[in-house]
Amino acid sequence: MFERYYRELLNFLSRSVHDRDTAADLAQESYARVLAAQQTGQAVQDPRALLYRTARNLVIDQHRRSSIRAELETAPPSAGDEPAVEHLPGPRSLEPETILASREGLAALVATIDQLPPRCREAFMLYKFDGLSYAQIAEQMGISPRTVEMQLQIAMQACWRCQDRLEGVAPPATHRRPRSKRALP
Secondary structure: OHHHHHHHHHHHHHHHHOOHHHHHHHHHHHHHHHHHHHHOOOOOOOHHHHHHHHHHHHHHHHHHHHHHHHHHHHOOOOOOOOOOHHHOOOOHHHOHHHHHHHHHHHHHHHHHHHOOOHHHHHHHHHHHOOOOOHHHHHHHHOOOHHHHHHHHHHHHHHHHHHHHHHHOOOOOOOOOOOOOOOOOO
């Protein structure tokens, strides 16, 4: 197929984009897409027609990109314009240090949850991840709602201690620290 239609397709594309190098790139991309379609097992009745349709679509995309690029290059900046996007800093959440800290924090919390006693871990996961109420957890686990509450307090305190360690907060002097209004991360 390549040898049979290449020169014909290249001439067609050259007339469309008025640049032989761009036409060669578009021809290669057209062949790659048709070949990919054939390799997926998709039946191609008329490869030449698919090749030309693909090339025509690529030419349209090329013209669109060129016209947008030309508009952006020729548009005069006005006084109220925002600075160019490429000069703005990215979101802090995408910085490598933030991503690493987030992964480490998540790994520490997962390790903390994994270290909980089995019944405590089960109650915690049913509450936090499955969204069950104390009564639903008590019924499912065959324990009292008060026991569920105590198990969840143990789990939450372990998670808070983990979070304090991650934030560099010194452990409290007393064994129990009131945390009623603090949310789990």
